Amino acid sequence: MAILPDLSRLKPDGGKRSSKREQIVNVFLRQEGHLSADDLVDLIRREDQRISRATVYRTLQWMVDAGVARKVDFGEGRFRFEHSYRQPRHFHLICKTCHRSFEFLSSDIEGLVEEVAAARSFTPSQSVVQIYGTCEECRTGKAPSTTAEGHSDLVFARDALRIAIATERSGLEFYSRAARIARDARGRKVFHDLAMEEQEHLGKLEARYAELLRRDPQLESRPTFLFFKGAANGLFAEGAERLLKGVNDQQALMIGIRCERGSHRFFKKYGERFEDSEGKQIFLEFADEEREHLDLLVREYRALVKRQGRPRRGSRVAAAPSARASAR
Numbered sequence: 172m173a174i175l176p177d178l179s180r181l182k183p184d185g186g187k188r189s190s191k192r193e194q195i196v197n198v199f200l201r202q203e204g205h206l207s208a209d210d211l212v213d214l215i216r217r218e219d220q221r222i223s224r225a226t227v228y229r230t231l232q233w234m235v236d237a238g239v240a241r242k243v244d245f246g247e248g249r250f251r252f253e254h255s256y257r258q259p260r261h262f263h264l265i266c267k268t269c270h271r272s273f274e275f276l277s278s279d280i281e282g283l284v285e286e287v288a289a290a291r292s293f294t295p296s297q298s299v300v301q302i303y304g305t306c307e308e309c310r311t312g313k314a315p316s317t318t319a320e321g322h323s324d325l326v327f328a329r330d331a332l333r334i335a336i337a338t339e340r341s342g343l344e345f346y347s348r349a350a351r352i353a354r355d356a357r358g359r360k361v362f363h364d365l366a367m368e369e370q371e372h373l374g375k376l377e378a379r380y381a382e383l384l385r386r387d388p389q390l391e392s393r394p395t396f397l398f399f400k401g402a403a404n405g406l407f408a409e410g411a412e413r414l415l416k417g418v419n420d421q422q423a424l425m426i427g428i429r430c431e432r433g434s435h436r437f438f439k440k441y442g443e444r445f446e447d448s449e450g451k452q453i454f455l456e457f458a459d460e461e462r463e464h465l466d467l468l469v470r471e472y473r474a475l476v477k478r479q480g481r482p483r484r485g486s487r488v489a490a491a492p493s494a495r496a497s498a499r
């Protein structure tokens with residue numbers, strides 16, 4: 172189910188040797204999860220007895236160098252190999268009883284690692300997070316579910332879409348509420364239009380989600396891969412709360428600007444961290460949409476200030492930010 176790399180791009184020079192290499196690469200890419208070099212040798216030998224152990228080892232190293240495979244060390248005294256092509260770097264939960272490993276990604280952890288490294292003026296090149304323990308099946312005696320093993324780009328895309336959809340829903344709630352309370356006719360129309368736009372985007376995201384489910388009917392039951400402590404929908408929920416406290420139109424616009432700016436930054440920052448994948452695309456596209464909303468709100472804020480005049484002294488509404496600076 173993983174998207175396979177374009178092998179023609181990876182094809183090395185040379186005739187016969189490259190076809191052996193291709194054969195090994197193909198067998199590797201058909202597997203899910205984490206293989207040791209010996210696991211791969213066994214699989215290859217089932218297909219072709221003539222390929223030597225040394226060739227498999229050399230090809231594995233070549234795949235690591237070419238960005239097709241990643242080396243992982245689960246503390247077993249040998250390396251394992253997993254796909255890296257279009258698969259985001261991730262962390263592992265490792266069961267000491269059944270020796271299976273389960274993957275997850277947390278940009279909160281990655282952010283914290285970067286923060287610690289920066290505070291110590293350390294340039295990190297790689298960080299590894301491994302949680303050892305007992306998996307649910309081993310603990311409860313339930314039959315192991317095959318859906319828990321490995322992960323695919325689809326699970327990552329599913330989780331990225333879930334986060335984008337939750338954000339879009341809370342954005343819709345925010346703008347619907349703002350449209351109800353706005354007194355300035357044009358301000359009301361801006362909020363109303365944004366609510367309609369959020370509604371439309373939400374429909375598109377939901378259609379994309381349904382499309383993912385068609386590609387893998389078991390997708391919804393697979394374990395969560397992508398973990399976020401503070402997702403961007405919290406921003407809009409907080410904004411909607413503040414609207415309830417009674418704000419004027421300029422303040423409502425300013426709250427919207429803060430929400431969209433925070434949301435744009437959130438999706439852009441995390442999207443840029445991910446390695447090339449559908450999940451990355453979803454985040455970056457969503458960041459662009461939030462950016463458009465932000466620019467629109469900034470323009471409207473300026474127009475409203477022109478019509479109504481600057482907020483009175485002592486008001487907590489800050490001066491309109493420039494569209495350029497607001498997106499950084």
Ligand SMILES: [Zn+2]
Pocket residue numbers: 266267268269270271305306307308309
């Ligand atoms: Zn286990």
Ligand SMILES: [Zn+2]
Pocket residue numbers: 205243253261262263274
């Ligand atoms: Zn892994």
